[in-house]
Amino acid sequence: xxxxxxxxxxxxxxxxxxxxxxxxxxxxxxxxxxxxxxxxxxxxxxxxxxxxxxxxxxxxxxxxxxxxxxxxxxxxxxxxxxxxxxxxxxxxxxxxxxxxxxxxxxxxx
Amino acid sequence: xxxxxxxxxxxxxxxxxxxxxxxxxxxxxxxxxxxxxxxxxxxxxxxxxxxxxxxxxxxxxxxxxxxxxxxxxxxxxxxxxxxxxxxxxxxxxxxxxxxxxxxxxxxxxxxxxxxxxxxxxxxxxxxxxxxxxxxxxxxxxxxxxxxxxxxxxxxxxxxxxxxxxxxxxxxxxxxxxxxxxxxxxxxxxxxxxxxxxxxxxxxxxxxxxxxxxxxxxxxxxxxxxxxxxxxxxxxxxxxxxxxxxxxxxxxxxxxxxxxxxxxxxxxxxxxxxxxxxxxxxxxxxxxxxxxxxxxxxxxxxxxxxxxxxxxxxxxxxxxxxxxxxxxxxxxxxxxxxxxxxxxxxxxxxxxxxxxxxxxxxxxxxxxxxxxxxxxxxxxxxxxxxxxxxxxxxxxxxxxxxxxxxxxxxxxxxxxxxxxxxxxxxxxxxxxxxxxxxxxxxxxxxxxxxxxxxxxxxxxxxxxxxxxxxxxxxxxxxxxxxxxxxxxxxxxxxxxxxxxxxxxxxxxxxxx
Numbered sequence: 327x328x329x330x331x332x333x334x335x336x337x338x339x340x341x342x343x344x345x346x347x348x349x350x351x352x353x354x355x356x357x358x359x360x361x362x363x364x365x366x367x368x369x370x371x372x373x374x375x376x377x378x379x380x381x382x383x384x385x386x387x388x389x390x391x392x393x394x395x396x397x398x399x400x401x402x403x404x405x406x407x408x409x410x411x412x413x414x415x416x417x418x419x420x421x422x423x424x425x426x427x428x429x430x431x432x433x434x435x
Numbered sequence: 436x437x438x439x440x441x442x443x444x445x446x447x448x449x450x451x452x453x454x455x456x457x458x459x460x461x462x463x464x465x466x467x468x469x470x471x472x473x474x475x476x477x478x479x480x481x482x483x484x485x486x487x488x489x490x491x492x493x494x495x496x497x498x499x500x501x502x503x504x505x506x507x508x509x510x511x512x513x514x515x516x517x518x519x520x521x522x523x524x525x526x527x528x529x530x531x532x533x534x535x536x537x538x539x540x541x542x543x544x545x546x547x548x549x550x551x552x553x554x555x556x557x558x559x560x561x562x563x564x565x566x567x568x569x570x571x572x573x574x575x576x577x578x579x580x581x582x583x584x585x586x587x588x589x590x591x592x593x594x595x596x597x598x599x600x601x602x603x604x605x606x607x608x609x610x611x612x613x614x615x616x617x618x619x620x621x622x623x624x625x626x627x628x629x630x631x632x633x634x635x636x637x638x639x640x641x642x643x644x645x646x647x648x649x650x651x652x653x654x655x656x657x658x659x660x661x662x663x664x665x666x667x668x669x670x671x672x673x674x675x676x677x678x679x680x681x682x683x684x685x686x687x688x689x690x691x692x693x694x695x696x697x698x699x700x701x702x703x704x705x706x707x708x709x710x711x712x713x714x715x716x717x718x719x720x721x722x723x724x725x726x727x728x729x730x731x732x733x734x735x736x737x738x739x740x741x742x743x744x745x746x747x748x749x750x751x752x753x754x755x756x757x758x759x760x761x762x763x764x765x766x767x768x769x770x771x772x773x774x775x776x777x778x779x780x781x782x783x784x785x786x787x788x789x790x791x792x793x794x795x796x797x798x799x800x801x802x803x804x805x806x807x808x809x810x811x812x813x814x815x816x817x818x819x820x821x822x823x824x825x826x827x828x829x830x831x832x833x834x835x836x837x838x839x840x841x842x843x844x845x846x847x848x849x850x851x852x853x854x855x856x857x858x859x860x861x862x863x864x865x866x867x868x869x870x871x872x873x874x875x876x877x878x879x880x881x882x883x884x885x886x887x888x889x890x891x892x893x894x895x896x897x898x899x900x901x902x903x904x905x906x907x908x909x910x911x912x913x914x915x916x917x918x919x920x921x922x923x924x925x926x927x928x929x930x931x932x933x934x935x936x937x938x939x940x941x942x943x944x945x946x
Contacts, residue, residue, distance in 0.1 A: 330898070354819070354820050354825055355818070355820045357818040358818040358819065358820070361818055372732060373467075373468065374463070374467070405778065405780070405781075406776075406778040406780070406781075407778070408780070408836070409778075409779060409780035409783070409829065409832045409833055409836055410779050410780070410829070410832075412828070412832035412835065412836075412842075412845070413779075413825065413828040413829050413832050
């Protein structure tokens with residue numbers, strides 16, 4: 327994950343209650359989603375950014391996962407995300423995200 | 436009348452030592468984690484020059500293999516042997532590192548680049564054999580200094596070293612004692628960009644069949660910035676590059692826009708020529724040392740060679756219509772506007788379906804799309820997927836949403852209208868323009884009808900805006916009108932004025 331984004335997420339967790347924060351990802355495939363999700367839960371697996379060795383355990387979803395889809399305004403979802411639903415391998419992404427949440431997230435429902 | 440693309444130059448420079456010394460992934464690791472396993476493993480993952488030359492995507496980039504042929508070879512390609520391993524190709528060459536160090540010195544106007552004298556003596560004859568290298572460039576290379584002098588520069592005076600097989604063979608000095616914009620680090624990045632741009636520009640001029648004096652304007656579209664503490668991005672790599680390439684009648688400027696810059700620059704060049712401001716404009720860009728080995732950690736972890744071991748450069752020549760070369764259609768360009776929004780469907784609509792609708796075309800009327808042509812051998816192991824394929828899926832998916840394509844035809848559309856990525860991940864280099872050379876060749880042979888070049892850029896990386904950016908244009912075969920054969924607008928105005936006068940005098944007479 328981009329080093330600046332790691333810093334911004336880390337700062338947000340210091341400003342707000344980490345339990346109330348949900349990180350939404352838009353990565354294009356499973357592995358990249360998994361790395362980003364791992365970064366905000368267990369810490370930066372590439373040992374490059376501010377979240378290296380920092381286990382925030384945040385709640386994290388990909389925007390195309392069923393768990394969060396119901397929360398969007400359907401019109402906004404249609405306009406912003408529906409095309410990408412045709413393009414992305416959503417099953418692969420969802421599987422990767424679920425595995426990371428189960429292993430590292432401290433707050434997932 | 437549209438302007439035409441007269442020729443292109445595409446070059447690579449194999450820079451194995453620069454991966455370690457100048458690539459930001461490695462230089463960052465050396466600061467943060469100097470004893471890391473990754474740094475210890477790099478050397479055993481470097482490819483020798485002959486493997487780099489025998490690599491399918493590299494041979495495609497310099498023009499010896501077409502992307503249409505590459506599409507028939509199933510990847511990953513890193514373990515395969517291409518049918519040719521020529522240094523020279525239809526569009527350019529793969530220059531080895533040692534010769535390129537001499538070219539860096541030739542690009543230096545301020546005596547910042549010093550080379551070991553034995554190294555110069557051994558390498559200069561090799562560079563002199565390169566047919567594209569001019570006498571002017573060879574004369575700019577100095578005799579060299581001894582090792583002790585180089586060591587002192589690097590160890591005591593803050594110079595950046597140039598290495599060959601880990602041996603110090605050169606140094607790039609800082610251009611100011613305290614100004615960070617003129618530090619040795621910045622100067623080496625800028626001189627590398629300039630030198631590789633010169634090489635690409637020399638090929639573009641030769642391949643266009645024009646003389647260097649014909650170029651009147653040179654636009655650089657790389658991702659570096661040159662200037663000092665009072666004007667950090669002061670610029671004009673364009674004119675600086677034209678000088679070394681011997682384009683004595685050219686002025687120039689720089690166009691910036693992250694990875695989208697080359698598409699912006701071609702659009703600007705084609706418009707300048709169409710407007711009649713200049714007859715011939717060159718668009719050129721050199722490579723970026725910072726991105727060498729950018730995804731090296733992932734490649735090493737997966738047992739692959741470090742595939743980001745080459746700098747890339749490209750240049751194209753845009754001229755007034757000659758009735759023969761492919762046209763750049765500047766009347767139906769696509770652009771991502773401030774208000775477009777950042778969702779993928781808004782982006783693709785602004786860059787692809789909207790300009791096509793304006794031109795009265797459907798998504799399937801474009802033979803091939805050239806979005807971001809990153810080599811998937813590099814991006815897939817790094818978790819970024821197959822970038823050109825993902826772009827094609829997005830274009831197809833939008834066509835489905837807009838009713839131009841059946842959902843069941845989506846995969847076939849991607850297969851038929853997309854091409855494999857073959858460009859090094861040098862930021863601006865893969866973005867749309869790698870196909871222009873091949874597209875020109877195929878259009879001249881009558882094999883391809885329309886190609887859309889799409890450049891996209893991540894402006895947010897500069898932290899000055901959160902916006903995304905992109906522009907697109909269509910290349911199409913020449914309609915057969917040339918600037919020389921047609922009547923100019925001035926002449927038309929004159930003819931109309933004359934006939935109005937005749938008409939008016941006729942009226943007076945009849946009264």
